[in-house]
Amino acid sequence: MIDMQDAAFGYGAEPILSDMTLRLAPGSFHFLTGPSGSGKTSFLKLCYAELLATAGRVTLFGEDAATLDRDRIALTRQRIGVVHQDCEFLDHLPIRDNIALPLTVTGRDAGQDANLNELIAWVGLSPRARARPPELSGGERQRAALARAIIMDPDLILADEPTGNVDWEMSLRLLQLLCELNKMGKTILIATHDLALIRAAKAQVQARVLRIAGGRLSTAGADL
Amino acid sequence: MSVAGDILGLLKGEAQADRVVPRSGQAARLTLAVSGAMAFLAVFALALSLAAGRLADRWAGALAQSSTIRLSAPEAEMEAQTWAVLTVLEQTPGVESARALSDDEQRALLEPWFGPDLPVADLPVPRLIEIVETPAGYDAEGLRARLAAEAPGAVLDDHTRWRRPLVEAADRLRLLGWLSLALILGSTAAMITLAAQAALASNEQVLRVLRLVGARDAYIARAFVRRFTRRALTGAAVGAGLGTLAIALLPRAAAEGAFLTGLGFAGAGWLWPLAIPPLAAVTAFWATRIAAFRTLRGLR
Ligand SMILES: Nc1ncnc2c1ncn2[C@@H]1O[C@H](COP(=O)(O)OP(=O)(O)OP(=O)(O)O)[C@@H](O)[C@H]1O
Ligand SMILES: [Mg+2]
Numbered sequence: 001m002i003d004m005q006d007a008a009f010g011y012g013a014e015p016i017l018s019d020m021t022l023r024l025a026p027g028s029f030h031f032l033t034g035p036s037g038s039g040k041t042s043f044l045k046l047c048y049a050e051l052l053a054t055a056g057r058v059t060l061f062g063e064d065a066a067t068l069d070r071d072r073i074a075l076t077r078q079r080i081g082v083v084h085q086d087c088e089f090l091d092h093l094p095i096r097d098n099i100a101l102p103l104t105v106t107g108r109d110a111g112q113d114a115n116l117n118e119l120i121a122w123v124g125l126s127p128r129a130r131a132r133p134p135e136l137s138g139g140e141r142q143r144a145a146l147a148r149a150i151i152m153d154p155d156l157i158l159a160d161e162p163t164g165n166v167d168w169e170m171s172l173r174l175l176q177l178l179c180e181l182n183k184m185g186k187t188i189l190i191a192t193h194d195l196a197l198i199r200a201a202k203a204q205v206q207a208r209v210l211r212i213a214g215g216r217l218s219t220a221g222a223d224l
Numbered sequence: 225m226s227v228a229g230d231i232l233g234l235l236k237g238e239a240q241a242d243r244v245v246p247r248s249g250q251a252a253r254l255t256l257a258v259s260g261a262m263a264f265l266a267v268f269a270l271a272l273s274l275a276a277g278r279l280a281d282r283w284a285g286a287l288a289q290s291s292t293i294r295l296s297a298p299e300a301e302m303e304a305q306t307w308a309v310l311t312v313l314e315q316t317p318g319v320e321s322a323r324a325l326s327d328d329e330q331r332a333l334l335e336p337w338f339g340p341d342l343p344v345a346d347l348p349v350p351r352l353i354e355i356v357e358t359p360a361g362y363d364a365e366g367l368r369a370r371l372a373a374e375a376p377g378a379v380l381d382d383h384t385r386w387r388r389p390l391v392e393a394a395d396r397l398r399l400l401g402w403l404s405l406a407l408i409l410g411s412t413a414a415m416i417t418l419a420a421q422a423a424l425a426s427n428e429q430v431l432r433v434l435r436l437v438g439a440r441d442a443y444i445a446r447a448f449v450r451r452f453t454r455r456a457l458t459g460a461a462v463g464a465g466l467g468t469l470a471i472a473l474l475p476r477a478a479a480e481g482a483f484l485t486g487l488g489f490a491g492a493g494w495l496w497p498l499a500i501p502p503l504a505a506v507t508a509f510w511a512t513r514i515a516a517f518r519t520l521r522g523l524r
Contacts, residue, residue: 048436049524050524070520070521071440073524074439074440077436077437078438082436084436088432088436089433090433091429092247093243101437102438105244105438105439106438152438
């Protein structure tokens with residue numbers, strides 16, 4: 001799925017990430033932790049080609065990210081479901097249409113999609129489906145972002161703090177959804193600070209924990 | 225994939241895809257208004273070019289063909305001098321044919337001024353001799369000199385002298401008309417580019433979100449292109465329609481009237497304004513498409 005070889009990245013001259021070597025095998029479940037500002041979001045951006053490594057190599061689905069043209073990047077993103085930390089939406093469309101957006105932009109008719117309604121119900125947004133994104137709470141936005149990330153049935157799901165703004169009960173519900181997807185064979189990478197969430201996940205699936213600190217990536221001990 | 229096919233496809237519309245871009249009120253109104261106004265102007269520039277062209281052709285045609293000799297002589301010498309003139313003309317290189325107008329023809333010429341009952345024969349009206357030139361033309365000065373010697377009452381009325389500048393002016397006017405059309409087209413493209421760029425800039429978040437969920441550049445560009453093309457087409461159709469109407473309502477004195485009353489379309493010329501809305505649509509299509517791809521390249 002994703003292969004990094006000594007990848008490094010920096011916004012300026014100073015690299016904030018260096019010597020990243022990692023292999024995300026198909027069907028694996030990873031958590032990514034680290035202090036605020038350590039570069040988790042930047043790391044995920046490398047994984048969906050919003051940022052390009054300044055050194056080393058990032059391979060997405062077998063293709064070097066640095067050599068992808070704009071159309072290939074778009075096609076690659078169609079295979080990756082991303083929950084962005086800042087959860088941006090199209091503010092002029094109801095939340096239901098926003099969740100269906102990945103279908104719309106690939107020319108699929110979302111109107112009749114039974115999965116769409118089921119998914120909206122699962123993330124608890126049925127009563128809010130007609131609302132516009134600016135009218136939603138932070139937690140509702142995160143749930144909508146998760147729904148949008150998985151509507152396309154992507155092979156790989158990258159989630160940046162997907163439970164940052166929701167209560168524990170909803171966190172577990174969302175986690176359960178991700179675990180179910182993982183059991184169906186999806187590859188999952190979640191950036192989070194929430195250790196309780198990681199523990200809860202480990203009870204259900206084989207999850208590994210990665211840690212970014214001081215610009216380096218390491219595998220955290222199993223004893224959380 | 226042809227542009228025409230593309231544009232037809234755009235006009236049919238994809239309701240779903242259209243909605244991913246929010247209505248861009250101001251830029252939209254600007255496009256509509258500019259295309260309308262420019263199409264209106266284009267109709268006049270077109271009418272000007274076509275009318276000037278017709279005028280130039282008519283005058284040039286008349287110029288190429290004919291000149292006249294006016295012969296005033298005492299009654300007794302008239303016949304002799306007419307023969308003298310015709311003989312001179314026969315020997316002049318560049319003159320294809322020459323003939324004296326009959327009394328009836330002369331009367332017809334004078335009728336608009338003096339009424340139908342004019343007794344031409346009794347009046348000291350000059351006799352008119354019509355010359356048809358070869359394409360190469362004759363040497364007017366040489367002919368004048370010979371006429372002075374052989375038929376002192378003959379005056380060569382050489383139309384070229386006063387018509388040539390008119391033909392040149394009409395030709396120039398036609399050129400200016402086409403130049404105006406080109407300028408109008410260029411300005412329309414520039415204005416639509418600006419409007420599209422404004423719309424794209426104010427929708428940066430939309431572009432970013434669309435890219436993030438995997439939309440291809442062509443898809444995003446199409447949503448904008450469709451909007452602007454449709455608006456330019458609508459605006460231009462209204463503008464061209466009103467412009468054509470205004471031309472049709474111009475007062476028309478005589479069919480062969482002066483330049484101003486001749487301003488307008490003739491025959492199949494009325495079909496020309498139909499070309500304006502599609503031209504505006506093609507212009508908007510490319511202007512928006514280029515602007516969209518340029519903006520998108522700035523985003524990952
Ligand atoms: N666009 C940017 N330009 C310059 N510096 C940036 C940019 N985005 C992030 N940074 C810096 O890069 C570092 C890593 O940021 P990043 O967002 O990846 O951290 P993070 O681990 O996701 O933090 P958090 O847990 O708070 O979300 C931070 O020091 C941040 O200030
Ligand atoms: Mg972050």
